[in-house]
Amino acid sequence: MIIKNIGVLAGIQPEGVLRLEGTEQGRTGVLEDAWLCIEDGRITGFGEMADLVGHDVIPGMASVIPGSDRESHVIPSEASVSPEEVIDAKGGMVIPGFCDSHTHIVYAGSREGEFLDKINGLSYEEIAARGGGILNSSDLLHETSEDDLLDQSVIRVQEMMSKGTVAMEIKSGYGLNPQDEMKMLRVIRRIKESVPACVRSTFLGAHAIGRGYSHKAYVQAVIDMIPEASAYADFVDVFCDEGFFTVEDTDRILSAAKGKLVPKIHANELAVSGGVQVGVKHGALSVDHLERTTDAEIAALKGSSTMPTMLPGSSFFLGLPYGRAKDYLKAGLGVALASDYNPGSSPSGDMRFVMALGCIRMRLTPLEAFNAVTLNSAYAMGISADYGSITVGKKAALILTEPRWNLTRLAYNYTTPFIRQVFF
Ligand code: NIG
Ligand code: FE
Numbered sequence: 001m002i003i004k005n006i007g008v009l010a011g012i013q014p015e016g017v018l019r020l021e022g023t024e025q026g027r028t029g030v031l032e033d034a035w036l037c038i039e040d041g042r043i044t045g046f047g048e049m050a051d052l053v054g055h056d057v058i059p060g061m062a063s064v065i066p067g068s069d070r071e072s073h074v075i076p077s078e079a080s081v082s083p084e085e086v087i088d089a090k091g092g093m094v095i096p097g098f099c100d101s102h103t104h105i106v107y108a109g110s111r112e113g114e115f116l117d118k119i120n121g122l123s124y125e126e127i128a129a130r131g132g133g134i135l136n137s138s139d140l141l142h143e144t145s146e147d148d149l150l151d152q153s154v155i156r157v158q159e160m161m162s163k164g165t166v167a168m169e170i171k172s173g174y175g176l177n178p179q180d181e182m183k184m185l186r187v188i189r190r191i192k193e194s195v196p197a198c199v200r201s202t203f204l205g206a207h208a209i210g211r212g213y214s215h216k217a218y219v220q221a222v223i224d225m226i227p228e229a230s231a232y233a234d235f236v237d238v239f240c241d242e243g244f245f246t247v248e249d250t251d252r253i254l255s256a257a258k259g260k261l262v263p264k265i266h267a268n269e270l271a272v273s274g275g276v277q278v279g280v281k282h283g284a285l286s287v288d289h290l291e292r293t294t295d296a297e298i299a300a301l302k303g304s305s306t307m308p309t310m311l312p313g314s315s316f317f318l319g320l321p322y323g324r325a326k327d328y329l330k331a332g333l334g335v336a337l338a339s340d341y342n343p344g345s346s347p348s349g350d351m352r353f354v355m356a357l358g359c360i361r362m363r364l365t366p367l368e369a370f371n372a373v374t375l376n377s378a379y380a381m382g383i384s385a386d387y388g389s390i391t392v393g394k395k396a397a398l399i400l401t402e403p404r405w406n407l408t409r410l411a412y413n414y415t416t417p418f419i420r421q422v423f424f
Contacts, residue, residue, distance in 0.1 A: 001038040002052075002081055007091035008406055009034040009046060011374055013389035019307060019379040021334035025368045028407075029390070036094060038396040038423075045392060052077070091403040092420055096389050097166030098351035098373050098399075101380035102264075102288050102309060104171050104204075104342035105156040106187050107137050108144035111343040124318050124345060125243060125270065133344055134208040137174040141184070150187045156341065157195055160349040164422055166397035167198035167388075168349075169264070169338075169381045171237055173207030176218075178225050181205050185232035196424035198397070200381045202264060203229035206238040206245050206253055219249045223256040234382070235285065236261035240275030247274040254282040262382070268292045269320070280304045286336065286380040290323045291315055298324075298331045307380040308333060310372075311340035312357035318345050325362040325372075336376035337369065356414035366408045398423040 012029025013020075020027070036046040114132045118124075127133050141149065160168060170188045175181035185201060192199040205222040209215055226236070236257040240250040254263050263282050267275025269289035276297040279287040288309040290297065301308055310323035325335045337358050341349035351373050358369035378388030386395050400421045410418065 001085045001087065002035055003038075003087045003089050003094060003400065004035045004052065005049065005091060006031075006034040006036060006089040006094045007403060008032055008093040009036060009390060010093060010407055011096040011370070011390045012046070013375060013391050015391055015393060017375070017389070017391075018384045019334050019376050020371050022329055022332040025329055025334055025371050025376070026365055028367055028371065034094075036390070036396075036398075041396055043390060043392055043394055043396050046390065087400070087421075089400055093401040093405045094390070095370070095399050095401075095407070096374045096387065097397045097422060097424075098164045099167040099377040099381065099383070099388050100160065100165050100339050100341070100349060100351055100373075101169050101286060101336055101377040102171075102311060102338035102340050103160075103168055103349060104173060104340070105160070105168070105349065106149065106153040106170055106172070106184050106191070107141060107174050107343050108149055108152060109137075109140040111136060114344065127344075128208075128243070134174065135176075135211065137343055138176045138180070138208070138211065141174045142180055146183050146187060149183065150190050153187060154191060154195070156349065157191055157197065160341070161195065161197050161422060161424075162419075163350050163352065164399045164419055165197065165349065165351055166422065166424055167200075167378060167381070167383055169200040169202055169235070171202040171204040171207075172229075172233070173204030173237070173239075176205070176208060176210030178221065178228070181225055182228060182232075185229060189232055198383060198387060198395075200235065200383065201233045202235040202237045203233040203261060204237040204239070204266075205229065206249065208239065208244060219245070219252060222253055226253075226257050226260060230257070230260040233261055235264045237264050237266060238275075239266040240278060241266060241269050241273045242271035247278050250275065250278045251281075254278070258282070264288065264380070268297065269314070272297075276300055280306050285382055288338065288340075288380075289314070291320045293324060298328060298333065301328075301333055302331060307336050307376060309336040309338055309377070309380050310358075310362070311338055311346060312361060313346035313348055313354055314340045315361070316357055317347065322357075322361045325358065325364055325368075329368065334376050334379075335364075335368075335372050336380040337372040338377055338380070352410055352414055352418070356411045359411040366411045369411055370407050396423055
């Protein structure tokens with residue numbers, strides 16, 4: 001398949017670049033008036049239209065991969081593919097699809113009642129303390145059959161895909177007992193098997209203390225769930241924050257998961273929790289939230305393989321501070337942005353809105369925000385060898401926009417429909 005007449009092809013990265021850090025996060029390869037070729041679901045080449053139209057196959061001619069000396073690709077002639085395999089982009093932009101490395105989209109029912117409590121002035125912690133919050137979702141999930149939970153959740157997955165998300169991480173964490181946590185992990189697996197988007201699964205048993213357990217007994221119960229959870233999940237997560245799980249709990253849970261599940265940690269949303277440091281200690285792939293961080297967290301992340309991930313949708317919805325993304329970049333770190341799509345703190349999976357918040361509220365440039373919702377968020381779920389950039393060999397998981405779009409406009413006209421087609 002060839003996509004021709006691409007107005008802007010953006011998000012081009014050389015092979016082997018798995019994340020972008022510091023000043024690099026503000027860079028991307030861009031081609032104007034371009035084509036892109038796909039075979040067996042992977043990108044096999046791209047270049048400028050001037051080299052494509054009316055030419056026959058030119059063997060051995062290098063495709064344009066900025067920063068790469070790899071010369072490999074044959075430029076296909078349009079005549080060598082059948083007409084139904086040629087898509088005319090008509091000047092639309094082609095970019096890698098969004099990667100959303102932090103969601104809780106498997107949940108039952110709705111928490112609209114708490115939305116009203118919030119409008120009337122209650123904080124997230126106050127709502128949780130009244131039996132709302134995560135425990136409310138846990139009760140609803142307990143009463144919902146596995147099939148119904150799947151049906152309700154798939155609607156959200158489809159919504160995300162229609163908005164350009166091609167890869168997503170989904171967490172458990174509304175089960176809070178062995179049966180219901182496994183029910184959630186089975187539902188995530190069934191989503192994985194039934195949608196074209198890439199799905200990664202995280203065991204978040206330690207999201208809140210399950211009903212009927214003491215704190216101590218529940219931490220042990222989570223540890224006991226790890227062997228079974230590791231048959232389903234890719235990652236383990238702990239809500240390491242004030243009023244939820246301590247650094248010591250987190251350390252115990254991550255030690256028990258060592259060699260089975262790679263950590264991705266909820267840290268520093270409600271307080272400076274120590275979650276970043278314990279995550280880095282255990283080689284976490286990402287530490288997420290980070291609304292409240294000091295320079296010590298930035299220092300702890302330096303030189304690590306852990307991706308700091310910020311969730312501006314929950315800062316927006318809960319009225320929390322926004323993460324200090326610019327300071328992380330200045331320190332030479334990379335930053336990923338994700339939606340945190342969940343019923344309590346971020347009821348939206350719109351990654352363009354996330355990108356816009358990154359620009360408007362965190363002062364990221366559109367390019368920095370774009371790399372944060374593509375390559376760096378792919379890294380934060382361990383899939384950046386296959387997703388997150390326009391690179392020969394990667395999955396052709398792409399967004400084709402309507403004409404006259406560019407990366408700056410994506411964040412600027414953040415509610416204007418822009419997608420013509422999403423490729424998985
Ligand atoms: O990432 N912070 C913890 N967990 C979710 C909220 C989940 C909920 O309120 O249902 C979050 O914000
Ligand atoms: Fe979350």
